[in-house]
Amino acid sequence: MRASDAPPLLHQDPWLLVVDKPAGLLSQPGLGPELRDSLITRLQRQEPGLALVHRLDRDTSGVLLLARTPESLRALSALFAARRVHKLYGADVCAPPPGLGGCIDVPLARLQRHPPRYGADPDGRACRTRWRLSGRDASSRRIWLQPLTGRSHQLRAHLASLGCPILGDPIYAADQGRSATGRMHLHATALSLRHPFTGERLRCRSAMPF
Known part of the structure; x- marks a missing residue:
């Protein structure tokens, strides 16, 4: 390699x-x-x-x-x-979110296969995401996300359900133009767990690239 x-x-x-x-x-x-x-x-x-x-x-x-x-x-x-x-994500969204933070508790189901797209469905799988605005400015478009469940497209579909899809998302924000960086602005910035073999707390971080 x-x-x-x-x-x-x-x-x-x-x-x-x-x-x-x-x-x-x-x-x-x-x-x-x-x-x-x-x-x-x-x-x-x-x-x-x-x-x-x-x-x-x-x-x-x-x-x-x-x-x-x-x-x-x-x-x-x-x-x-x-x-x-425990996982933490950072994202930039296309529109200011409704408020400074909260928990999105919206069940999701696959709505189409090609490309795969998920959306709110009362008969879908339970999905929960905590989110908070980065900083105190209500017009900010950078948010932090903590998924409490692990479903396909969970963060992307949940933010789209709030009316603030992720900037550059080719599926959920396709009609809102490309980002200046040419990529989707979603980054897994941190992960932590109790190491199953050493017992120590393992924390790994990655800087936001956009």
Whole structure:
């Protein structure tokens, strides 16, 4: 694996890796030869036993956790299932959100397959997201997000349901123009958990790239 192919490394130990995924790169391969390139396939060229513990959308950047052994994968997956992994995201939105913060408790269901799009549905899966405005200016468009559940497109669909989709989102803000950076402004900025093998608190952070 060429050094240029590898994402920045935020943490490594005998059980796990934490990397800083770039925007525009799939977490895992998609269907078809044009979607073979992904973060996990690049990393597995050097370490075949690596496995994703969770995923980020292709257009989302930031902190991503990988297991180095089957035992690590089981232990880390159990922490995610028990909601004992804490994640923080930063986003810029297309319009000021309604208020300074709160909790979005809106069930989501897939509305279409190609491209996948999710939206509010009373019969959908339960989804909860805490959010707060960055700073005290009510006109600010930067917010912090803490997902309390882990559904596909949860943050993107929840913000769209508030009328403030993420800047540059190719699905939920397609009719509001591209961002000046040419990417979606959603970044996984922090992840913390109690290390299942050392017992120490592991905290990893990645600076906002936009």
